[in-house]
Amino acid sequence: MIETTHDPPHDKNHGLSRRTHRKSRAGCIECKRRRIKCDEVKPSCGNCTESTIAQLSFDSAISTPAAHLIPSTASTPPIPSAAGVEIPNLFHLELWHHWLTTACLTFSDDDNRVGMWRETVPQLAVRHSYVAQLLLALSALHLARLQTVRRALCMATSTALQSSAIDGMIDGLAASPDSDRTSSLFIAATLLCFCNLAKGPQDGQYLLYADTAEPEWLGLLQGVKSILAEHRHVLADLSDEDGRAGDVEESVGPDLALSGFSASFDKLKTSIESLRAEDESFARYSRPVDDLQKCFDSAFWRQQGSDVIRVHSPAVFGWLYRLNAEYLKALQDGKPMALVIYAYYMVLFARLDRFWFVEGWVDHIMVDIQRRLHHTYKHWMEWPCLLAQPAESQSAGG
Known part of the structure; x- marks a missing residue:
């Protein structure tokens, strides 16, 4: 414990003259708290550097290497007072x-x-x-x-x-x-x-x-x-892609995982191509649909010898990652075909509904898509509405 002393009142008859010094308010907070003289060196004064007082809050503990929290053995710093130690959160x-x-x-x-x-x-x-x-x-x-x-x-x-x-x-x-x-x-x-x-x-x-x-x-x-x-x-x-044990897993086609996939998806692609022949603006949907088909093709797998079909979640999120700005603008503008394609994707996204962090999103999005679509486009929604259900309610769930 550091003792603090106070100079006695000045006595002009005292045998020893009092050493004077200029007072400063620029000392660091820690030296003021400990009532010791600060050398005012920045960014850390000599006293603070020597004492290396560790602040034990959780935020600093997780961002500071443990070695930095241990006082140097080359010095004998004073033990921090109880007021200087913070309880972790x-x-x-x-x-x-x-x-x-x-x-x-x-x-x-x-x-x-x-x-x-x-x-x-x-x-x-x-x-x-x-x-x-x-x-x-x-x-x-x-x-x-x-x-x-x-x-x-x-x-x-x-x-x-x-x-x-x-x-x-x-x-x-x-x-x-x-x-x-x-x-x-x-x-x-x-x-x-x-x-x-x-x-x-x-x-x-x-x-x-x-x-x-x-x-x-x-x-x-x-x-x-x-x-x-x-x-x-x-x-x-x-990347955790190498974590998949390829020698004991096998890919599963979307038709085995999702009833009616090929018939519905082929119909969607054919219709987009027909509409593109009349209106070139429909060309912006070709790439998203092609990417979505690849996503369906690579998403499903199962362990060899097992009947349980699972979904490779990176493949599902991959479609979202690859979307181009042109399609995203059409979706934000509420273009009907952009919404229909998004509804088809929700069939795949619904297979992830067993993960707590996506629960509720499929229903939330599907309801809004149907609200926005003109009735002439509603027939496109039959297959997505039937299949965009939580994974556990489908035979493909895992």
């Missing part, structure tokens, strides 16, 4: 634990693909606070579904963490790029997309289009796309 610790033990397991139905969520993401979170904040935000959204009595707390915490993380991401984008920072920004952008989905359907928001302005989720997806496009070579190691 216990709810954040609970959310961290919930992620590692429960939430991280809900992003894939294949154990081979869980590793990224259980290991890679937390490792990046330890090094980058904005990844940690988004991990906690998504964990809070999952916990809100399990503990409805704490839903308000979980939702408010998630919103605050997302807002803070976005500020950190902006700083990260402005910094000099390196492989670790690029990976962290890509994961953070992906987590933001999941957070937006996991909030559930929002009035006026339909993922790829909105009642007014730009759809929130599409804007977040564009952020993921821009990072991946610029740093694809760096991010290759993050």
Whole structure:
């Protein structure tokens, strides 16, 4: 403990003259609190550098290497007073634990693909606070579904963490790029997309289009796309594609997974080509439809010897990723054929409804598409309306 002394009143008859000094108000807060003289060196004075007082808040713990929290053995710093130690945010610790033990397991139905969520993401979170904040935000959204009595707390915490993380991401984008920072920004952008989905359907928001302005989720997806496009070579190691055990899995055609697929989809493609012959503007739908067919063709698989058909979720999200600006504008403008194609995609998206973060979105979007479509286009909706049901209600569910 440091003793503090006070100079006695000046006595002109005292044998020893008092050493004078100029008082300053520029000393650091920590030295003022400890009532010791500060050398006023910036950014950290000598006293603070020597004492290396660790702030034990959760936010700093997850963004600062552990070695930096240990005082140097070359000095004997004073023991911090109780007032100088902050209690960790216990709810954040609970959310961290919930992620590692429960939430991280809900992003894939294949154990081979869980590793990224259980290991890679937390490792990046330890090094980058904005990844940690988004991990906690998504964990809070999952916990809100399990503990409805704490839903308000979980939702408010998630919103605050997302807002803070976005500020950190902006700083990260402005910094000099390196492989670790690029990976962290890509994961953070992906987590933001999941957070937006996991909030559930929002009035006026339909993922790829909105009642007014730009759809929130599409804007977040564009952020993921821009990072991946610029740093694809760096991010290759993050892919979990190699986690699929190809020697024990087999592809399943969409006709086996979805009743009436070929007949309905071929009819859609033929009609678009016929309409294109009369109106060249329909050419903007050719690529989205071709990509959607490829998506259906590659989406379904099963373990050899099993009758359970599953969906490869990256293939499903792949169609959303590859959409061009021309189709997205037609969808935002409410063009009927753009809406019909989106409804066909909802059949595939519905196969992901077993994942908690997409629950409710299919019904929300399908209702709005039908509301917008003119009655002359309603016959196109028969197959999508029949098949766009939760996966567990279909024989293809897994």
